Amino acid sequence: MTETSGDLDRQSLRFLWLYALASAGGAVAYVPFLTILLPVRMSELSGGDDVAPLAYAAFAGAVIASLANIAFGWLSDRSGNRKAWIATGLVLCSLLLVSVQATHSLAELIGVIVVWQLALNLMLAPLAAWAGDMVPDRQKGLLGGLLAFSPAAGAAAGALxxxxxxxxxxxxxxxxxxxxxxxxxxxxxxxxxRPMPHLMTRSSELSDAPRPSRGLIGRMWIARLLVQISEAALFAYLLYWFRSIDPSVTDSDTARVFSIVLVAAVPLSLLTGRWSDRTDRPILPLASAAGLSAIGLLVMALSDTLALAMTGYVLFGLVAAVFLALHSAQTLRVLPRPETRGRDLGLFNLTNTTPSLIMPLLTLGLVPGFGFDGLWLVLAGLALMACLLLATARRAA
Incomplete structure (x- = not known):
């Protein structure tokens, strides 16, 4: 049985599923370590006084990750061999992760973390760009749905x-x-x-083809940043907020809700992504998810019972997870230059690392005077801005 021309313009499902597994492996590489294992190790070395060292490590890690992702994405562009970079990063970040147990001081630990961040992004940057090389636009929605497995896998690995x-x-x-x-x-x-040479055609050879406008690229970048700020705030302060409404809420309760939301987001992302592929409407699901996340945050701001608070969070968590997964895939659609795809994805990756620097300032400026309700209202406004930016975007110049 021979492949039809339609089949040749589609990547194999085998590759898509294995790529999704690898992307989930990337999340497993850092989520359990940064959220659980690193704080424990830092507490052991500091004798319990670990808040300041952990903050310094988080700041240094965010800066190094941002720069390394851009640099290694660019280097993988220049070399034209994503697999070699991914494999090298996989080996190095695994060895460095294991070496954490051999550190005997905070200075040694922070040094290992910095080098580990370099190795981690040596793997993650070309891995993200590889999807752009291999997955055509007609399957970007499916790819986005599959990428929703990554955060769920990271959380599951931490529990395991x-x-x-x-x-x-x-x-x-x-x-x-x-x-x-x-x-x-x-x-x-x-x-x-399955090779997709048309996805690797240099921009200089596409002068007659319609390309996404710079305005759309900028809107996609800003919209993701706005939603990621909200996601970062919820990740850091969800337990504190639940306890401010009901002191009996435990960390186990919060982790269970968080995990349920991530797992439930997977089929929802897959269904939404497949719909966007079939209808060729890649931006509408993003705008809709951003708008619904604003509604979820508004419900949270108005909550005075735990049941209503959890309802608002579940709505926000579900649609924000769908937004982030589909956005990661659709970003590959709008980047204009295949020859700089890795570098440009590194610039988009700043929307993942910058919120960890913005969110503490926003929280300190709002929560003491206005409580969490004030913070959620501001974040709802940011999500609404993301919705409007995408809903009014033009797909091409």
Missing amino acids: VTWPGLAGADTRLELVALLTIAMVLPVLVTGYD
Whole structure:
């Protein structure tokens, strides 16, 4: 049975699923470490006084990650070989992760974290750009839906490696490294990547083809930044806010709600992504998700009971997860130059790292005087701005 021309213009489902597994492996590489294992190790080395060192490590990590993602994306553009960069980064970040257990001082630990961030982005930057090289626009929605597995996998890995009795403090790091390798390696070794030469045609050869406008690219960047600020604030302060409404809420309750939302977002992202592929309307789901996230934040701001608060958060969490997953894939559609795809994705990655620097300032400026209600109202306004930016965008120049 031969492949039709329509089949040749579509990437194999095998590659898409293995790529989604690798992307989830990228999340597994850093989510359990940064959210659970690093704070524990830092507390051990500092004797309990770990707030300031953790803040310094987070700041340094965000800066290094931002610069490294741009640099390694650009280098993978120049080399034309994404797989080699991904494989090298996979090996180095796994070795450095395991080496954390051998640190004996905070200075050593922060030094390892900085180098680990370099290695991590050596893997993540070309991995993100590789999807743009291999997945045509008609499957970008499906790709976005599959990328929704990544945050869920990161959260699940954190729960797995900290399962009572499964692994000791040191072997947890080794377990994270092994999980990462097991998830990323298959697409590098056995993933059949059907060539898509039209996705690699240089921009100088596309002078007659309609290209996305700079205005759309800018709107996509700003919209993601606005939604990511809200996501970062909820990630950091969700437990504190729930407890301000009902002091009986535990960290386990919050983690369970958080996990349920991430898991439920996967099928919703897949359905929405497939719909956007079939109708060729890539921006509408993004604008709709941003608008619904604003409604969720508004419900949170007006909540005076735990049930209403959780309803608002579940709405926000679901649609924000859909937005971020689909946005990651549709960004590949609007970037104008295939020859600088990795570098440009690194610039878009600033929308993931910058909120961790903005969010604390926003929180300190609002919560003491206006409470969490005031913060949620401001964040609802930012999400609404993201919705309007995308809803009024033109797809091409």
